[in-house]
Structures are given as C-alpha cells and as structure tokens.
Amino acid sequence: MAATITEDDESRAHTRLWQRLAQRPLALACIGYLLLLLAVAIAAPYIAPYDPLHPDIKSRLQGPGAAHWFGTDDLGRDTLSRLIFGARTAVLASLESVTFGVVVGVSIGLIVGYLGGWFDRIAMRVADVMQSIPAVLLALALIGVLGKGLANAMLAVGVIFSVSFLRITRAVVLAEKEQLYVDAARVLGLRTLSILLRQILPNIAAPLIVQASIALGTALLIEAMLSFLGVGIDSTQVSWGAMLETARQFQTQQPLLPIFPGLAITLSVLAFNLLGDTLRDVLLPTGATAPGNTERHVVPPQPVSTPPSSRTDTDALLQVSNLTVTAPRPGGGMAELLSDVSVHVMRGETLGLVGESGCGKSMTASAIMGLLPPAVHIAGGSIRLAGTELIGLSDDALRHVRGRRIGMVFQEPMAALSPVHTVGRQISDAVRAHTGLGRKQALARAAELLALVGVPDPHRRLQDYPHQFSGGMAQRVVIAGALACEPELLIADEPTTALDVTIQAQVLDLLMDLRQRLSMSVLLITHDLGVVADACDRVAVMYGGEVVETGSVRATFSRPRHPYTAALLAAMPRGEGIGTALATIPGRVPPAWAWPQGCRFHPRCAHATPSCRQAPSVLQDGVRCRRAGELNLAEAR
Amino acid sequence: MKRLLLTRLLSVVPMLFFVSLFTFLLVRLTSTDPIAQILGQGASDADRAEYAQRLGLDRPLVDQFFGWIWSAVQGDLGNSLYTSLPVAESIADRFGVTLSLAIAGMLFALSVGIPLGIAGALRHGSRWDRLLTIVVSTGLAVPSIWLALLLSLAFAVTLRWFQVVGYTPFSESPLEWARGLVLPAVALGIHTAAVIARQTRSAMIEVLQARYIQALRARGLPRRQIVLRYATKNALVPVLSVIAIQMSVLVGVSFVIERIFAVPGLGTLLIDSVVRADFPVLQGTVIVVASVVLVVNLLTDVAYGLINPKVRPQ
Numbered sequence: 001m002a003a004t005i006t007e008d009d010e011s012r013a014h015t016r017l018w019q020r021l022a023q024r025p026l027a028l029a030c031i032g033y034l035l036l037l038l039a040v041a042i043a044a045p046y047i048a049p050y051d052p053l054h055p056d057i058k059s060r061l062q063g064p065g066a067a068h069w070f071g072t073d074d075l076g077r078d079t080l081s082r083l084i085f086g087a088r089t090a091v092l093a094s095l096e097s098v099t100f101g102v103v104v105g106v107s108i109g110l111i112v113g114y115l116g117g118w119f120d121r122i123a124m125r126v127a128d129v130m131q132s133i134p135a136v137l138l139a140l141a142l143i144g145v146l147g148k149g150l151a152n153a154m155l156a157v158g159v160i161f162s163v164s165f166l167r168i169t170r171a172v173v174l175a176e177k178e179q180l181y182v183d184a185a186r187v188l189g190l191r192t193l194s195i196l197l198r199q200i201l202p203n204i205a206a207p208l209i210v211q212a213s214i215a216l217g218t219a220l221l222i223e224a225m226l227s228f229l230g231v232g233i234d235s236t237q238v239s240w241g242a243m244l245e246t247a248r249q250f251q252t253q254q255p256l257l258p259i260f261p262g263l264a265i266t267l268s269v270l271a272f273n274l275l276g277d278t279l280r281d282v283l284l285p286t287g288a289t290a291p292g293n294t295e296r297h298v299v300p301p302q303p304v305s306t307p308p309s310s311r312t313d314t315d316a317l318l319q320v321s322n323l324t325v326t327a328p329r330p331g332g333g334m335a336e337l338l339s340d341v342s343v344h345v346m347r348g349e350t351l352g353l354v355g356e357s358g359c360g361k362s363m364t365a366s367a368i369m370g371l372l373p374p375a376v377h378i379a380g381g382s383i384r385l386a387g388t389e390l391i392g393l394s395d396d397a398l399r400h401v402r403g404r405r406i407g408m409v410f411q412e413p414m415a416a417l418s419p420v421h422t423v424g425r426q427i428s429d430a431v432r433a434h435t436g437l438g439r440k441q442a443l444a445r446a447a448e449l450l451a452l453v454g455v456p457d458p459h460r461r462l463q464d465y466p467h468q469f470s471g472g473m474a475q476r477v478v479i480a481g482a483l484a485c486e487p488e489l490l491i492a493d494e495p496t497t498a499l500d501v502t503i504q505a506q507v508l509d510l511l512m513d514l515r516q517r518l519s520m521s522v523l524l525i526t527h528d529l530g531v532v533a534d535a536c537d538r539v540a541v542m543y544g545g546e547v548v549e550t551g552s553v554r555a556t557f558s559r560p561r562h563p564y565t566a567a568l569l570a571a572m573p574r575g576e577g578i579g580t581a582l583a584t585i586p587g588r589v590p591p592a593w594a595w596p597q598g599c600r601f602h603p604r605c606a607h608a609t610p611s612c613r614q615a616p617s618v619l620q621d622g623v624r625c626r627r628a629g630e631l632n633l634a635e636a637r
Numbered sequence: 638m639k640r641l642l643l644t645r646l647l648s649v650v651p652m653l654f655f656v657s658l659f660t661f662l663l664v665r666l667t668s669t670d671p672i673a674q675i676l677g678q679g680a681s682d683a684d685r686a687e688y689a690q691r692l693g694l695d696r697p698l699v700d701q702f703f704g705w706i707w708s709a710v711q712g713d714l715g716n717s718l719y720t721s722l723p724v725a726e727s728i729a730d731r732f733g734v735t736l737s738l739a740i741a742g743m744l745f746a747l748s749v750g751i752p753l754g755i756a757g758a759l760r761h762g763s764r765w766d767r768l769l770t771i772v773v774s775t776g777l778a779v780p781s782i783w784l785a786l787l788l789s790l791a792f793a794v795t796l797r798w799f800q801v802v803g804y805t806p807f808s809e810s811p812l813e814w815a816r817g818l819v820l821p822a823v824a825l826g827i828h829t830a831a832v833i834a835r836q837t838r839s840a841m842i843e844v845l846q847a848r849y850i851q852a853l854r855a856r857g858l859p860r861r862q863i864v865l866r867y868a869t870k871n872a873l874v875p876v877l878s879v880i881a882i883q884m885s886v887l888v889g890v891s892f893v894i895e896r897i898f899a900v901p902g903l904g905t906l907l908i909d910s911v912v913r914a915d916f917p918v919l920q921g922t923v924i925v926v927a928s929v930v931l932v933v934n935l936l937t938d939v940a941y942g943l944i945n946p947k948v949r950p951q
Contacts, residue, residue: 125655126655126659128652128655129652129655129656129659129927130659131885132652132656132885132927132930132931132934133656133885133923133926133927133930134885134886134888134889134890134926134930135886135889136889136890136892136893137888137889137892137907137922137923137926140892140907140908140911141660141663141664141911141919141923142663143911144664144910144911144912144914144916144919145663145664148912217778221780224780224782225780225782225890225893228782228893229893229896229908230912231908231911231912241780241782244780244782244783244786247786248786248897251786251790251794252790252794255790258783258786258787258790261783262779262780262783262786262787265778265780265783266775266778266779266780266783267778269777269778269779269780270774270775270777270778273774273777273778274774277774369854369855371851371854371855395860399857399858399859400857401857402854402855402856402857403855403856403857403858404857407855407856408852408855408856410848410851410852412848415847415848415849416848416849416851416852417849417852418849418853418867418870418871419849419871419945419946419947420870420871420874420944420945420946421866421867421870426853429853429856429858429862429866430856430857430858433856433857433858433859433862434857465946465947467946467947478852481852481856482855482856484856485857
C-alpha cells in the first residue's frame with residue numbers, strides 16, 4: 001500500500017521534473033549541448049576530417065583555412081579533428097570518475113550511515129583527511145602511486161568525488177533512519193538491504209543528481225589540468241588539456257591555438273554547471289527564493305487620491321484614512337491586502353489593533369512605517385503624522401520619521417536584533433542615526449536607555465550579544481532601541497506573543513509605564529483581547545484587511561456590535577471559567593486573493609443573511625455590519 | 638578565545654597523524670616499486686636488496702612509518718630517491734613561493750568576489766544582477782590554465798606590462814616580486830572569486846530579508862550603514878567556510894599555474910616526484926600542504942569565532 005503511493009508520487013515527480021525543465025530554455029540548451037557533445041564523442045572516428053594523431057609538418061601552425069577549418073598545431077595536426085577526439089576523452093574521463101565516485105561513495109555512505117558506530121567514525125575520519133588534501137594534489141599523489149595514464153588519473157579523481165557523494169548519502173541515510181517509515185518497514189519484516197535500496201535510494205536521488213552534474217564539470221576541469229601537466233594521457237590520446245599545453249609552447253607563433261580547446265572546456269563545464277543549478281532549483285526547492293522579491297519595481301509615490309471620508313480628528317497624532325494596500329496575486333492581477341482602512345491614534349492614547357493572523361494588522365503597521373515588502377504597494381489613502389502626509393515621502397525623508405518620531409517593537413525580539421553585533425552598538429547606532437552624538441556619548445545614552453527599560457547592569461551589558469539575553473530581556477533591548485530618540489508614537493507589533501507567559505505581563509507593564517513617563521502614543525497590535533482590556537484606551541478590530549469595528553475598549557467589550565468582535569470576545573479565556581470549553585470561530589481567515597464576495601466575514605458568521613453574501617458591508621458609525629442595529633450581541637456572550 | 642585556539646590547535650595533531658598514515662599506506666602498499674624505477678627492471682636481486690637496505694625499505698612497515706614520523710617531528714623529511722637532496726630543504730626553498738601565490742590569489746578573489754556578491758544581492762533580480770550571474774557562471778567554468786595562457790598572451794607577450802615567465806625573489810626586489818605575482822594570482826583567483834561572489838550574493842539576499850534588517854530600518858538607520866555594517870558582517874559568516882575550502886583548492890591549482898608562469902613553487906617539485914615515483918618527496922609535500930590546509934582551517938575557525946559571537950566559548 002505504502003509502496004504504491006510512493007511510486008505514484010515518484011512518477012508524478014518525474015513528469016513534473018520534465019515539464020519544469022521544459023519551461024527553462026537555458027536548461028534545454030545545456031541538455032542539447034551535452035547531447036551534442038556525447039554524439040560527437042561517440043561518432044568521433046566518423047566525423048573527424050583528419051586523423052588527430054597524423055603529423056603533417058608542411059602545414060604546421062596554420063590558421064583557419066579551407067583545408068583545416070580551425071587550423072593546425074605544431075606538428076601540423078588538424079585542430080578540429082583533435083577537438084572532436086578530445087571530446088571523446090573528456091566525456092569518457094568525466095563519466096569514469098563520476099561513475100566511480102557515485103558507486104563507491106554511495107555504497108560506503110549507505111553502509112556506514114546504516115551501521116553507524118565505529119564504521120561511521122572511521123569512515124568520516126578518512127573523509128576528513130582526504131578533504132584536507134587539495135584535490136589536485138591528491139590526484140597527483142594517486143597517479144604517482146597508480147602510475148600515469150588517463151584511466152588511473154580519473155580513478156584518482158573518482159576517489160576524491162566519492163568523499164562528497166559519501167557525505168551526501170550518509171547525511172540522507174542518517175536523516176531517513178530517524179524517519180518512522182524505515183522503522184515501519186523494519187517491523188514489516190523487510191530485510192536490511194531492501195530497506196536501504198527501496199526506501200533510501202529514492203531520497204538521495206535528487207541531491208545526487210545535482211551533485212553529479214556539477215561533478216561532471218569539475219572532472220572535466222581536472223582532466224584538462226592533469227593532461228596539461230602531462231600526467232593524464234599518453235601520446236596516443238587527444239585531450240583538450242594537452243592541446244592547451246601545446247598552445248602554451250607555441251602561442252607566440254600561433255595565437256589562435258589556445259582559443260578552441262579553451263572554449264570547448266569552458267562551454268562544456270558551463271553546460272554541466274548550469275544544468276546542475278537548474279536541477280537544484282527544480283529538484284531541491286529551498287523556498288529561499290521568494291517570488292515577490294524578483295520583481296522589485298519602484299512605484300511612483302502615490303498622491304493622496306481619496307479625500308478622508310471619516311471625521312478627521314485634527315488632534316490625532318496618527319491619522320490613517322482610507323488606506324488601501326495591494327500586492328500581485330499568485331495567478332496574476334492584484335489582491336487588496338488592506339481595503340479602505342481608517343484608524344487614528346490621539347496624543348497620549350493607546351489604540352489596540354486586534355484580529356486573527358492574516359487580517360492585516362501587521363501590514364497596517366508596515367504601511368505606516370513605510371516598510372512594506374518589495375512587491376506590496378499603497379494604492380490609495382492617506383497616512384498623516386501630526387498633520388504631515390507620510391505617503392509619497394522619499395526614503396530619506398521617511399528615515400527621519402522612523403526611529404525619531406515613530407518607534408517600533410517587534411514580535412520576536414531575537415529575530416529583531418543582529419546576532420553578530422553587540423546590543424550597545426545596535427542601540428547607539430539608532431541614537432546616532434538621529435543625533436549628532438559621538439560614539440562615546442551615544443553609548444552612554446544607550447546605557448541610560450537600557451536602565452530605562454529595566455535591564456540590570458546596563459553598562460556591562462552593552463558589550464553583550466543578543467544570544468546572551470533571555471527572551472524578555474531581549475525584548476527590553478528592542479524596546480530601548482525603539483525609544484532611542486523618544487518617539488511620539490510607538491508601534492508595538494505583538495510585543496509579548498513570543499515571550500514566556502510569566503514575562504508577558506512584565507513587558508506589557510513596562511510598555512504602559514514608559515507610555516506614561518515619556519507621554520507617548522501607542523499603537524498596540526495583538527490578538528490577545530486580555531492585553532487590550534488591560535492596556536488600551538480604544539480598540540480597532542480588523543478582519544479580512546478591513547476595520548470591522550472601532551470604539552472605546554469599555555464600550556466595545558461590554559457591547560460588541562460586530563459578530564466578529566463578539567466571536568473574538570467569546571473565544572477569550574476568562575479567569576473564572578476553568579473547565580468550561582472556550583468558544584471557537586469556525587473556519588479560518590481566507591488569504592487576501594480569496595476574500596469572499598459580499599461581507600468578508602459572512603462565511604464564518606453565525607448571523608449571516610443572504611444579503612450579507614451579495615453586497616459588501618460599509619463602515620458606519622464605527623461598525624461594518626448591516627445587521628448591527630438589529631443584533632444584540634452582548635447577550636450572546 | 639584562547640581556549641578555542643588551543644583546542645583547535647590540539648585537534649590538528651591527530652589529523653596530521655592520520656594524513657601521514659594515509660599517505661604512507663597509500664604510497665607503500667601499492668604495486669609501484671621505487672627500486673625498479675631507479676635501477677630499471679633488469680636489476681639483479683642482490684642489487685635490489687642492497688639498494689632497499691640502503692634506503693631502509695627492507696625494514697618492517699610499522700618501523701618505517703614511526704621512523705619517518707619521528708624524523709618528521711624533528712624536521713627531517715628524508716632524502717629524495719633521485720637527487721639525494723634533503724626533502725625538507727627542497728620544500729622550504731619553494732614553499733614560500735607557492736604560499737604567496739595562493740595568498741595573492743585569495744586576496745584577489747576576496748577583493749573581487751565580495752563586492753560583486755553584495756552588488757548583485759542589493760539589486761537582486763535586476764538586469765545588472767542577471768549579467769553578474771552570467772559572469773559568475775562563466776568564471777566558474779573557465780579553466781584557470783586557459784585563463785593563465787590568455788592573460789600572459791595579452792598582458793605579457795602583447796602589451797609587455799609583465800614578464801612572460803620567471804620569478805623575482807622578494808629579497809631581490811619586492812616591487813618586481815609583487816609584479817610577477819599579478820598575472821598568476823589573477824589566473825588562479827578568478828574561479829575562487831566566482832565561488833565567493835556566488836556565496837556572498839545568496840547569503841546577502843537571505844540576510845537582507847531578515848527581521849533585524851527591517852528593525853534597523855525601523856530605527857531610521859541610513860541604508861548605507863545597514864548594508865555595509867550590519868548586513869555584510871552577517872552575510873560573511875557563511876562565506877568564511879567557503880574561503881577555507883577555497884584556500885585548499887587554490888594551493889592545489891597553484892601547482893599547475895606555477896608551471897605556466899615558470900614560478901619555482903612546490904608544483905614542479907611535486908609533479909617531478911609523481912612522474913618519477915620519488916616517494917619521500919611526494920610524501921613530504923603532501924604532509925606540508927595538508928598542514929597548511931589544516932592551519933588555514935584553524936585560522937578560519939578563529940575568524941569565525943571573531944565574527945560570530947555564538948561559537949565563542951563563554
């Protein structure tokens with residue numbers, strides 16, 4: 001049963017591999033070139049115009065001409081014919097060494113990986129020793145021992161390759177050994193050998209193919225080098241490397257001599273390498289290449305197109321009005337990550353921005369900071385800080401807002417600190433970015449900041465690296481960095497979520513204390529309504545990239561008007577209810593490119609009517625629900 | 638830091654022992670007979686036995702090995718089977734040349750590879766980045782021997798900016814010495830430069846997406862400072878391990894490059910010893926080169942500790 005499934009997956013993976021390779025013209029070109037090389041190598045005696053070894057002193061060192069298309073060498077031998085036979089040597093040598101390396105490396109890797117213990121330790125020690133000797137030196141030493149000749153030379157290269165194949169195989173075997181299905185197979189009574197062959201070989205195939213493709217190119221380079229030195233081939237064989245050696249002696253008389261063999265080597269190695277790279281992309285996806293990043297087009301600063309529709313609070317420190325943010329959707333076209341978002345934060349006030357993950361809370365914060373990911377743009381709306389429009393500001397102008405007027409605290413403090421710089425440097429650089437302070441003064445200020453956020457022994461800790469701090473202390477460091485220039489607004493994006501439960505309250509208390517002492521405004525992003533109840537004056541609830549309800553914390557929590565707010569409140573753990581099951585909201589937040597038609601919450605809403613499915617709801621009087629007037633959600637709790 | 642250095646230094650000793658054992662076994666347990674090489678196939682058994690005794694080849698293998706190790710520790714690597722010259726002296730004469738060539742090649746590779754990698758990462762996906770990727774792929778594929786030929790043809794033979802062949806010792810004229818190293822170092826270093834550029838680019842792309850870079854921007858640091866001071870240092874951590882591997886590659890390839898520019902390094906000595914099955918020379922060279930590679934690895938580890946505080950013992 002399990003085996004059939006694997007085989008199905010296998011064949012599907014293969015068809016996908018060919019399809020994906022077919023979409024890459026460069027890979028096809030490489031395969032085409034390599035097939036041509038192989039054909040030339042096989043058919044060499046039939047297609048070469050001359051005997052590659054036959055000297056013709058009369059026509060020595062000729063340039064390209066009608067009789068000899070690519071010219072002749074010092075003995076009058078035809079360069080084209082020698083190139084064609086050289087391809088034969090190159091292909092043979094590469095195949096020999098890589099085949100030897102794969103067979104030996106994989107077998108030993110399988111055995112030592114599976115047996116483990118002393119076998120493994122000894123084999124890895126030998127592998128270490130072999131890798132501490134340069135490959136060319138090892139090849140030369142092995143030739144010295146085995147004797148000259150191409151076969152011996154490439155056997156030597158094969159021995160070197162076997163080390164890297166051994167490492168790959170062993171690593172895969174060790175990983176697979178941990179996997180349950182090998183154990184399961186053992187329980188089913190499969191013999192050790194068949195376990196190795198059937199379960200593990202398919203898993204090492206992908207990294208092996210990639211490595212082999214690149215090894216083929218490397219083998220070709222080493223063969224050329226050894227033949228160049230005269231230890232690779234004997235005089236009855238033709239090699240591109242040996243042609244380069246002839247070129248070295250006679251290139252002052254015939255400068256074209258090195259061109260053709262050099263080009264042949266370069267093109268062949270390039271084809272193997274590029275094919276290997278493509279195979280790696282296709283076979284071993286790492287997810288490191290984010291598609292959004294490849295298309296970094298600079299968007300012209302957006303003028304404020306839509307006039308603020310809601311009441312403009314002129315006293316507001318931060319006024320976000322009708323903010324719409326878009327990103328390219330996977331299938332093409334644009335998706336709205338944020339639609340018509342309007343929130344404001346008054347001076348000295350704390351606004352809680354709540355909702356589940358994927359509702360657009362962090363995106364709102366990034367838009368305010370001007371730190372949206374490359375492919376994401378602001379399509380409309382306005383962001384004003386104390387009356388100044390931030391959208392459309394140059395990066396340099398925004399730089400003076402970030403850090404100086406708006407500080408930001410992140411969810412995971414360790415990820416928000418550079419691991420290889422001291423915290424003193426990171427905080428003092430933030431200070432120096434906005435002040436004219438010298439290094440020493442900035443460090444003194446950094447120590448003050450650490451003391452302010454409650455890090456004990458601040459002067460000594462300036463020299464410490466982030467990994468020397470606990471999670472809670474690291475978050476204090478991040479807060480110190482955000483407060484470097486006493487900003488008017490602090491954006492805290494889930495500042496306590498990644499911390500230990502016991503530390504969460506301390507950090508939250510610290511933030512609230514700092515807000516008082518520095519008379520800041522705070523935009524607190526969280527999914528924890530308990531935090532909002534403790535720390536915020538007002539709350540804005542977001543769902544599906546829209547604000548669905550805003551109001552004072554007290555009013556909203558006691559009398560929610562949007563079904564989503566009510567559902568969030570019902571899902572909130574309360575101290576007294578130990579033992580009672582928490583309510584959950586059915587379903588999950590859809591991705592931005594699949595917002596439902598009509599009201600975005602209707603598929604998960606207990607109160608949805610057919611009209612909710614047809615037309616989107618509008619934000620009216622602080623709530624985005626057409627049934628807000630008729631529902632009594634406070635009782636539903 | 639001192640403890641890290643000391644423990645790493647101590648771990649080199651058993652590695653060197655294993656390398657010695659490995660080469661010794663490799664050399665002695667194979668069929669090629671040095672005496673037949675020296676005296677020819679037709680030599681009488683009595684002559685052979687006498688010669689073997691003179692060279693100490695008749696003693697038990699274990700004796701030979703520990704005898705060799707004992708003298709090697711004292712700086713005596715035996716004598717060449719052909720020239721009878723002390724191996725240690727021949728190596729000492731040429732060692733500095735090979736090392737300076739490899740170091741010059743590495744310096745060239747670093748000074749080209751790291752800036753190119755950073756530039757590519759900063760304009761990730763742009764036309765310039767794609768051009769750079771093509772250049773790097775080509776750099777990885779071009780054989781250094783061909784590059785050496787082309788460089789010497791262009792800059793030494795045609796333009797006459799450099800000597801075609803030959804080597805000036807440092808003690809004679811430091812300027813000429815440096816000038817003589819330029820072409821070989823470039824030919825040697827281009828492949829490594831491509832490897833480093835590629836590694837730097839991918840490390841840098843990953844680092845630039847890290848959350849702490851976003852945090853630095855959120856604190857309003859200038860972009861220049863973020864890239865040069867923060868991102869680069871973080872990106873260099875994975876590049877360092879590549880540098881260690883490449884140093885070993887450079888030493889190996891320099892043997893071949895030496896030949897093209899007639900630089901009197903270890904390469905000629907080694908290739909002669911390979912062709913003539915001159916085991917003491919071969920074994921001595923392997924040990925010396927392996928020691929250099931191990932020391933380079935050690936230095937890289939130390940540098941790794943300097944750049945990455947996490948691996949420093951507390």
